Amino acid sequence: MLSMIGLIGGLALLILLTMIGMNLLVAGPLSAFIVAITSGLPLFPQLAGKNEPDFVTNYMGGFTGFIASWYFMFLIGAIFGKLMEDSGAADSISKWVTDRIGVKKAALAVVIACAVLTYGGVSLFVVAFSVYPMALSLFKEADLPRRFIPAALGFGSTTFTMTSAGSPEIQNWIPIEFLGTTPYAGWEVSLVVAVFMMIFGYWWLKKMIKKAISRGERFESRETDSTQVREKLPNPYLSCIPLLIVLGISFSFHKSLAQSALIIALLGGCISVYLINRKYFIDFSKAVTEGTIGAIIAIANTAAVVGFGGVAKATPAFSHAVDAMTNIPGSPLIGGAIAVCIIAGLTGSSSGGQSIALPLLAPHYLDMGVNPDALHRVAAISSGSLDSLPQGGYVVTTIRAIAGEKHKDAYPAFGALTVVVPLLGVILAVVLFMIF
Numbered sequence: 447m448l449s450m451i452g453l454i455g456g457l458a459l460l461i462l463l464t465m466i467g468m469n470l471l472v473a474g475p476l477s478a479f480i481v482a483i484t485s486g487l488p489l490f491p492q493l494a495g496k497n498e499p500d501f502v503t504n505y506m507g508g509f510t511g512f513i514a515s516w517y518f519m520f521l522i523g524a525i526f527g528k529l530m531e532d533s534g535a536a537d538s539i540s541k542w543v544t545d546r547i548g549v550k551k552a553a554l555a556v557v558i559a560c561a562v563l564t565y566g567g568v569s570l571f572v573v574a575f576s577v578y579p580m581a582l583s584l585f586k587e588a589d590l591p592r593r594f595i596p597a598a599l600g601f602g603s604t605t606f607t608m609t610s611a612g613s614p615e616i617q618n619w620i621p622i623e624f625l626g627t628t629p630y631a632g633w634e635v636s637l638v639v640a641v642f643m644m645i646f647g648y649w650w651l652k653k654m655i656k657k658a659i660s661r662g663e664r665f666e667s668r669e670t671d672s673t674q675v676r677e678k679l680p681n682p683y684l685s686c687i688p689l690l691i692v693l694g695i696s697f698s699f700h701k702s703l704a705q706s707a708l709i710i711a712l713l714g715g716c717i718s719v720y721l722i723n724r725k726y727f728i729d730f731s732k733a734v735t736e737g738t739i740g741a742i743i744a745i746a747n748t749a750a751v752v753g754f755g756g757v758a759k760a761t762p763a764f765s766h767a768v769d770a771m772t773n774i775p776g777s778p779l780i781g782g783a784i785a786v787c788i789i790a791g792l793t794g795s796s797s798g799g800q801s802i803a804l805p806l807l808a809p810h811y812l813d814m815g816v817n818p819d820a821l822h823r824v825a826a827i828s829s830g831s832l833d834s835l836p837q838g839g840y841v842v843t844t845i846r847a848i849a850g851e852k853h854k855d856a857y858p859a860f861g862a863l864t865v866v867v868p869l870l871g872v873i874l875a876v877v878l879f880m881i882f
Contacts (some may be wrong), residue, residue, distance in 0.1 A: 449763035452484020457792065460754055460837045470842060474750030476756040478505050485761035499760035499852060509755025512839075513748040516571065520745040522712035523572035525737035526692070529716055531579035532733035533723035534678075535685035541581035542682035552588035553598050556581040560602025563689070565613055568696050569605045569708055569822045571744075574844045576692065576715075577602075582671070591663040594655050596845045597859035601651060601690040604834065604864050606643040606869070608796075611636035617829050619871050620663045620800040621822040624808040632823030635878045639827060645796055647867045654859050670850065680723045688718040744847030748839040755793040759802075767792065778811045779876050782821055783828040787872070791832030794839055799829045820879040827873045834864035 464470065482489065482501035494500040530536045543555045556577060563573045581595045611633035617880045618629055625631075636639070640785060692715040699707035720730070746765055758764050759865035771788050774781035790799025804825060834841055836857055841864075845856045 449485040450766065452481050453758060453761055453763040453767070453792075455484070456754070456758070457837070460751070461835060464836045464842065465857065467852055467854070470750040470846070471745045474754050475505055478647070478754040481754070481757050481761060485763060487757070487760060487777065501757060504760045505753040506756075507753075509749045509753035511756075512752040513745055515739075515839045516748075517745060518706045519569055519572055519712070519739065520575075520741040522709060522716060523569075523575040524741035524744065525734055526572075526688070526712050526715045526719065526736035527575040527577075527579050527731040528740070529719040529727075529730075530576070530685075531565070531582075532686065533685075533719055533729065533730050534658035534680050534726045535688065535719060535723055536579035536852055537583045538679040538682045538685045540587055541679065543592050544584060544587045550588065552584035552590060553594065553655060554600040554648065555584055556595070557602035557648060557651075559689075560599055561607045563693060564603045564607040564615065565610075568692060568711070570608065571748075572614070572692075572708055572712065572850050573603050574599050574840075575741075575744075576689065578848050586665050586667070589665045590655055591658045592665055592849070592853055593663075593855040594651070594658070594859050596655075596856045597651060597847045597863050599849075600805070600834065600840070600860050601647050601863040601867070604796075604830050604840065605841035605867055606640040607645055609830045609868075610640045611823065617796050617800065618826050619805060620797060621825050624804040625818040625822050625841065626813070627818050627822040631819040632879070633876075635820075635875055635882075636823050636827075638878060639823075639875045642874055643867050643871045646870070647863050651859070651863060654862070668850070669835050678726070680726045684722050688715040691715050691718050691776060703773055729765055735744050740847065740872050744843045747847055748843045751794055751837050751842055754837070755798065758792060764792065768806070777880065778807075778814060778816045779820060779824050779879055780812065782807050783824050783876060785870075786825045787828040787832050789828050791835055794833060794835065794837055796833035799833060800825055817879070819867060824872065824875050824879065827868060827875055831865055831868040831872060834861065834868075836861070 456477045459480060460473060463473035463477065466549060479501060488494040488498070488500040489502065491500050491503045509764050543705065544552060547555060559577045559580060560573050563576065577599060578595070580599060582592070585592050585595055607613060609617050613629070622629065663699065692711045695711035695714050696707050699710060701867045768789060771785035774784055785803045786799045789802050790796050793799060793802070812818060836853055845853055845860060849856065
């Protein structure tokens, strides 16, 4: 009981500290410490028995493991975004978009850009880095409150694309290993759910922006924004080539190299930005430096939250929670959705929710005769809901490190679109699978 109180209390504390703006490099280990001591975990490896978990080892295992897996993607992705900004390519694309579809649809342009890159196989973190400079230009051109940029980025990346049939993102591929399905499992229902999430989510985003504008909110420039007025911008069509190169290389090598394909793709993007727009750069070296610093801050903040999950997973309470979630009575689809959803929330990871729940759920439910395609799609969609609670790694990176916003300003819209909308999508998917 004490371990469960500590697990829930530690998670609540992490969410609270994140919302009030505490440095995550402090908030993450502090919250994990609460979880560890209430669960009786030794603090140091010297105090633990052989092969037994301890606070320092488990926290740093999650922290360093995330950095080891994602450092190059964060680094090159952040540099790519800065090069797009410094060369004027992001401004050029945003101006072309607003001239064609109108400034009032700037948010739609951001959502579509994220959706295309995500469905093309580009990692969610990299999509945020890549599209943010263009999003900033679009919102500035349209005079929209910039606190909605993270919501637009998250909505376009983590809802109707990340978990849909055919998506190359890992959230759509994890179930294949345990269910023997394909990436297109349950595509008919997936299509209906994706269209619903896209239409409803965009309507909600527009409504929130419109309400903010009616209260007098406008785009507010910052000292860190580029203030230099450009007399000439690069060609918008040529400026799109780096994005297409990232998309094309990522898609081509995704099966053979998995996430490592992003390293090649982003390097190709950086090189193409320089070659195509080199005469338009304001300060190439400064852009690379700022991108590097931004990447380090972003990955450190995210790793601090992942470290919390490393400690949480080692506690008795977490094991009991997983057992309870994976033995929910009633419809297997409902039980599977709830289990994946809750575990993703506890770990702050959509892939973590599936990786922990499915090895336990799949054999049992398949023996019961559950349609594996239906379970695949429900598990995928549900994994992309509570993983976007305030302390989630992607949430922290997008709101804090990339957009430079405060959680209290940006998260309400972000949470509405990346938590509530996917939850409604899960419910719709379950209902459709039960009917048909």
